[in-house]
Amino acid sequence: AKISVIGAGNVGATTVQRLAELELGEIVMTDIVEGLPQGKVLDLIQAGAIKGYDTSIIGTNNYADIVDSDLVIITAGIARKPGMTREDLIKTNSKIITEVSRNIAKYAPESIVINVTNPLDIITYIAMKSTGFDTKKVFGMSGVLDSGRFASFIAEELKCSKKDVQTMVIGGHGDLMVPLPQYTTVSGVPLTDLLPEDRIARLVERTVNGGAEIVELLKQGSAFYAPSAAIVSMVEAVIKNSKRILPASAYLEGQYGQEGIYFGVPVKLGATGVEEILELKLDENQYELLRKSSETIRNVISQLKV
Ligand code: NAI
Numbered sequence: 001a002k003i004s005v006i007g008a009g010n011v012g013a014t015t016v017q018r019l020a021e022l023e024l025g026e027i028v029m030t031d032i033v034e035g036l037p038q039g040k041v042l043d044l045i046q047a048g049a050i051k052g053y054d055t056s057i058i059g060t061n062n063y064a065d066i067v068d069s070d071l072v073i074i075t076a077g078i079a080r081k082p083g084m085t086r087e088d089l090i091k092t093n094s095k096i097i098t099e100v101s102r103n104i105a106k107y108a109p110e111s112i113v114i115n116v117t118n119p120l121d122i123i124t125y126i127a128m129k130s131t132g133f134d135t136k137k138v139f140g141m142s143g144v145l146d147s148g149r150f151a152s153f154i155a156e157e158l159k160c161s162k163k164d165v166q167t168m169v170i171g172g173h174g175d176l177m178v179p180l181p182q183y184t185t186v187s188g189v190p191l192t193d194l195l196p197e198d199r200i201a202r203l204v205e206r207t208v209n210g211g212a213e214i215v216e217l218l219k220q221g222s223a224f225y226a227p228s229a230a231i232v233s234m235v236e237a238v239i240k241n242s243k244r245i246l247p248a249s250a251y252l253e254g255q256y257g258q259e260g261i262y263f264g265v266p267v268k269l270g271a272t273g274v275e276e277i278l279e280l281k282l283d284e285n286q287y288e289l290l291r292k293s294s295e296t297i298r299n300v301i302s303q304l305k306v
Contacts, residue, residue: 001025007076135251142173143247176293
């Protein structure tokens, strides 16, 4: 497969590193900054001699190099600084992504597109509109990361292995995300049997603020190790057509009472992209949160000119 990563920043380059190590296909990484993708790619190619991979990787400033990609991952744009919300990024990033999307449509019209750039649900919508692609082929990475954070906090609390924690976080990728404790298990044992409600509530709250916690510590830039790991799980599900059920920002057409917007829901991921959207039963509070998060997203979308 040919995989292109737009943006050679923290998230883009770390994603390329992980993909190269897995030898999933040939990779192209692009950026507007001259020399940046080329320099990082040279470094990554040389790492292959030590880590033992032969993955073909190209670093470029030229969109023509993404020609005929099977999969394109968008990570171009600006990230949060302390005190900023994901929504603060919208003006700059929507402009960038409109341009990026037009180039994807031009050079890789058959590709599946995974958007990562924030504000996630909005930018994914813009990517779908400005590529003109089928909604099933364009989706966003959010819930896999948020679920990973939730799982990590649960494992820490229970002093158990992260590998045994299975969880699901849906809703918007922001303050209104909806972690789902009732769909969380540790090796099949319901989380609600393992921890009292107030302790689960604390873990949920830390999950919602998981990105901000890192932004505050770093003082510049935002998370990229867990985000790139999340991207790679989604890429693998598509490339290997594995039909994994993962949360993703997907285009809703009536599911969860929502239409015409993107937000996080459990989907089945395969070679054609989002193959199915799963509708889970939620409790009243969670429905209310979903309604709020969809309202916020809808408000922003209604002001967009795409
Ligand atoms: P970064 O600042 O390290 O990298 C962004 C890169 O995009 C830079 O190298 C920049 O030169 C490039 N760029 C800017 N305009 C471009 C254009 N027109 N064409 C091509 N490249 C362009 O930022 P980082 O940390 O890699 O984050 C990237 C984006 O991903 C941000 O919007 C961030 O908020 C988002 N993000 C989303 C996550 C999620 O869960 N969905 C998790 C982590 C980050």
